[in-house]
Structure formats: C-alpha cells, structure tokens
Amino acid sequence: MYYQEKKSIVNIISTLLIYGIYYWIVYNKYGNLTMSADEELQFWGKTMLLIIPIAIAGKIIVHIIFSITNRLVTSEKQPAFEDERDRIIALTSTRNAFMVFGFGFLGALGVIAYGMPLRSMFIFMIVAGVLSDVFDNLSQLYFHRKGI
Template sequence: MTYQEKKSIVSLFSTILIFIGYCLYMYPRHPGGGLESAATFQYWGSFVLILTLFSVVAHIIISIIFNIYYRITTREKEPSFEDELDKLIGLKAFRNSFFLFVSGFLFAMGSLVFYQPSQAMFIILILAGFISDLAGSITKLYHYRKGV
C-alpha cells in the first residue's frame, strides 16, 4: 500500500472519529426550550464554528502523528513532491467534495424555503460538510487504488 493510500485511509477514519466524537460531546449541551430561541441559534452557531476549528486542528495533529509513525515504521520519508497523477487525483477529490457540499448547502437553503425549522438547515449544513469530507477521502483512496 502506498503512502497516499495510507494517508487517505487515516484521513477517512479520523474524519469519522472527529465528527462522531464532537457530536457526542455537544449533544448533551443542546438547549431545551423553543426551536427558534436565541439559545438554539447560539448553540448551532457555536457548534459549526467550534467543529470547524476542532476538525482543522485535529487533522493537523493526526497528519503530523501519521507522518512520524510512517517514518518510524517504514524508515522512509513522506513524498516531498506531487506528480501529475497526485494533482489529478486531488482535483477529482476536490471536485466531488465541492459538488456534495454545494448540493448540501442548496438543500439546506431549500429547507428554509419550505418553512422547515432553522435547526434543519444547520443539521443539513453540518452533514453536508461531513459527507463532502468523506467523499474527498474516499475519492482519493479509490483513484489511488484503481487509477484515474
């Protein structure tokens, strides 16, 4: 298995663990009361903002740990360059990820048009971000295994 495949697998599992762990951490903090209260908007706003920051920091830390572990176990350095295949696979992964996130964003805005609670919009946005991140990792793994 190549470095890129291993990195994609680590990214896939870390995305799932970060998202599930953060959701389990934030679920008990959900405010009671009405669906459209100020506390509810504050909760969902902080949920999205903190999830974004936490995810970025956690991915950086996991990437550093992965590179250290990879170097220790294989006695090889991680590749310091990207060839055309790596760039093409990265672009395909970005395309798929971006398409899914924009679709989720439009779906979230559509939920407001059809008078759904604002919580539905936040949940759809959060899930769209999660699914788009998974799709990017899965696309990379698929193309590194099967080719372009």
C-alpha cells in the first residue's frame, strides 16, 4: 500500500474520531439544556466555529504521528511533492466532497422547510460536513487504487 493510500485511511479515521469525540462531548454537556431560538443559534454558531481550529490542530498532530510511525515501520519516505496525477485526484475528490455537502445542505434546508426543530438542521449540516470529508478521502483512496 502506497503512502497516499495509507494517508487517506488515516484521514478518514482521524476525521471520524475528532468530530465524533467533539460532538459527543458537546452532546453530553449541552444536550439537555433548553434554549430560546436566539440562544440556540448562538450556541450552534459557537459550536461549529470551535470545531474548525480543533479539527485543524488534531489533523496536524495525527499527520505528524502518522509520518513518523510510517517512516519508522516501513522506511517509506513521504513524497516530496505533488505531481499532476496527485493534483487531478485531489481536485476530483474535492468535487465529489462538495457534491455530498451540497446534498447535505439541501437536506438541511428541507428539514427546516418541513418544520422540524432548528437543532435538526444543524445536526444535518454537521453530518453532511463530516460525510463530505470522509467521501473526499474515500475518493482519493479509490482513485489511487483503481486509477483515474
């Protein structure tokens, strides 16, 4: 298995772990609170903004640990640059991820349109965001293995 393939798998696992743990903590801490509509909007704004630096920091740490471990175990060097195939794979995978998020966003709007609680819309959007990230890495894994 090549470096890029292993990296995609590590990215999928780290995304699921980071977002899973974060929202599990948020749910346990604030899941039973009753809020007004304004307070709930502020709560979701803060919750979704806070995950951005946490996810970035988490992924950097995971990437460093993965690079060191992979080098020690397999002696395989991290590719020094991205060539044309890597860029095409990254672009195509990003397109797929945007499509997934786009459907998720439409679903979130649909949830609001059907009169479901505000909370459902934000949960729908978060799930779509996580799924799009997972789909991005799954696409990369697929294109690296099967060709593009």
